[in-house]
Ligand SMILES: CCCCCCCC/C=C\CCCCCCCCC/C=C/C(=O)SCCNC(=O)CCNC(=O)[C@H](O)C(C)(C)COP(=O)(O)OP(=O)(O)OC[C@H]1O[C@@H](n2cnc3c(N)ncnc32)[C@H](O)[C@@H]1OP(=O)(O)O
């Protein structure tokens with residue numbers, strides 16, 4: 001007789017009479033039905049492999065054992081990729097997109113940098129000959145690379161990097177050196193124990209002149225023994241300059257000095273997708289748990305309610321639920337822009353590079369910071385059980401907060417966006433993602449609280465805040481301040497303007513996608529509710545920006561607040577159906593709180609039982625330390 005599959009009765013009830021086709025949303029998020037089929041095949045292919053499962057929870061292993069265990073699985077994963085019926089690269093791309101990597105490699109992926117930065121650096125900056133020499137070797141894993149840019153003393157200010165690459169015309173070689181302690185490469189993933197090659201960013205010196213930072217291919221370790229090559233600690237010999245700026249000893253300037261920063265742009269684009277995948281996991285865990293958890297008393301004398309029935313809980317979880325759709329659609333738009341810009345750059349057309357840089361900085365900073373805040377709210381919404389390591393919130397939070405710093409610390413990226421916006425506004429030049437700065441809303445500044453009316457408010461805020469920042473810069477200039485001082489003293493306004501620009505892009509992506517998308521009526525209804533909820537939520541959170549730049553009144557805000565709480569109530573019944581549409585398997589969620597069947601308490605109990613401390617009633621330390629203390633009559 002088939003074993004009855006347990007399903008928590010509350011979750012079961014949540015899933016009854018779903019008014020929309022969940023698979024339609026799954027296909028939308030995957031990029032089509034075929035992509036969903038591909039993803040599910042990949043998940044089965046990988047998650048069914050017993051050797052990729054952890055014998056014991058990773059949190060109970062030593063640092064060295066964690067590294068060894070993750071490396072074992074990563075290497076096994078590579079064999080599976082190589083043997084994958086879909087082919088290595090498509091499978092790898094699918095793996096990166098589905099958040100599967102962290103489902104298997106929970107403590108970090110020793111080979112991630114090889115794929116996410118080392119290979120993209122070769123592809124984006126290597127010459128044809130260099131790609132012919134190294135790309136196949138890299139894809140075949142006959143070499144493991146990393147991307148070594150950040151130093152102990154510098155991570156943000158690339159022009160301040162100290163590692164030097166001096167070209168010797170006699171030997172036609174580059175001598176790489178770390179001239180000081182602060183020049184030591186620090187932070188690069190895999191550099192410590194895994195990689196045997198690195199793309200190293202160094203200041204290129206030739207004929208006594210510094211030509212700025214350039215990428216160099218450096219072998220770090222012997223390919224057989226894995227021993228560091230002689231002098232590798234602070235003097236690196238025989239690197240090869242990636243890209244082709246030295247012709248017969250003469251430096252040839254690249255068409256754009258920032259092309260060497262292209263790898264960072266690529267990763268910023270990837271990070272937007274990655275933090276969105278992590279946010280989807282957190283929202284799924286918190287939503288399902290909030291429908292299983294019953295606590296306190298809503299109506300005196302009634303049964304304890306599902307905590308999701310508290311408006312306060314809906315206010316915590318439904319905006320991040322809406323954000324997962326908003327960020328996914330924006331990340332898709334950015335990915336398309338990246339491909340267009342990259343194809344043009346390969347043809348020598350750099351026109352879209354500033355737009356791509358501006359937008360990738362804006363979305364990486366916005367999606368990572370918002371996702372980090374939302375993941376923390378999801379954790380808090382699960383009370384004490386959300387604090388447990390096995391909830392998976394600590395790991396998810398660690399992954400999204402890292403993204404606020406790596407690949408460009410967010411504040412620094414916001415200022416990059418502001419630099420681009422001020423320049424564009426002043427030049428009134430066309431610019432892909434600042435189209436609205438040119439086509440700003442004319443006509444009366446009256447507010448209408450329809451969806452279109454709210455988008456117009458976002459547009460006014462984005463344009464208005466750039467103008468406020470420019471007015472601050474001009475005011476400082478009139479006081480005789482030097483441009484760099486004026487810029488520094490306007491930083492608060494500049495960052496607000498950059499953030500308003502990023503929010504407008506996300507809002508317009510969401511609204512436009514619903515207009516263009518071929519959606520069934522029920523799916524369009526629920527996604528439109530999420531869209532309206534999200535853009536009102538952000539407006540209410542940042543109402544100061546809108547007051548500054550439009551005729552928004554207190555009455556308008558009260559009306560928007562009422563609309564917001566109405567939308568919370570309207571979406572509440574579909575919360576579980578919406579997270580079910582993400583189609584995240586339990587192994588990917590990796591959390592007893594978020595499991596599909598809602599059997600939370602038994603799974604929490606089973607997880608606790610795995611602790612080494614729970615393998616005996618009295619731990620040996622009692623006899624060593626506690627018992628003597630108890631006897632000591634202090
Ligand atoms: C088992 C195996 C399975 C494998 C599967 C893989 C598993 C992985 C799964 C999923 C994917 C995981 C998700 C992603 C993980 C990523 C891990 C990443 C790890 C982290 C790596 C790093 O952190 S690398 C180091 C990053 N460092 C930075 O970003 C440094 C930030 N600083 C800067 O960028 C610059 O210093 C800064 C731009 C801030 C200032 O530079 P500066 O030279 O001073 O420029 P400035 O004077 O301000 O402007 C001059 C001019 O240049 C333009 N510009 C600047 N930067 C760029 C650029 N990047 N592109 C284009 N243009 C640029 C700027 O706009 C100015 O233009 P003008 O205004 O003068 O016209």
Ligand SMILES: Cc1cc2nc3c(=O)[nH]c(=O)nc-3n(C[C@H](O)[C@H](O)[C@H](O)COP(=O)(O)OP(=O)(O)OC[C@H]3O[C@@H](n4cnc5c(N)ncnc54)[C@H](O)[C@@H]3O)c2cc1C
Nearest residue numbers: 147148149150154155156187188189402406407408409411
């Ligand atoms: C998990 C993780 C993985 C990483 N992996 C890699 C890797 O694989 N390869 C690699 O090369 N690097 C890597 N890094 C390093 C990362 O790229 C840097 O930490 C990042 O670029 C920030 O630089 P920083 O550490 O120098 O911070 P700093 O820039 O020193 O930041 C300190 C403070 O100074 C502020 N600040 C700095 N400049 C300005 C400015 N111009 N205006 C206003 N405020 C400013 C910042 O906003 C911040 O508040 C990784 C980092 C992390 C956390």
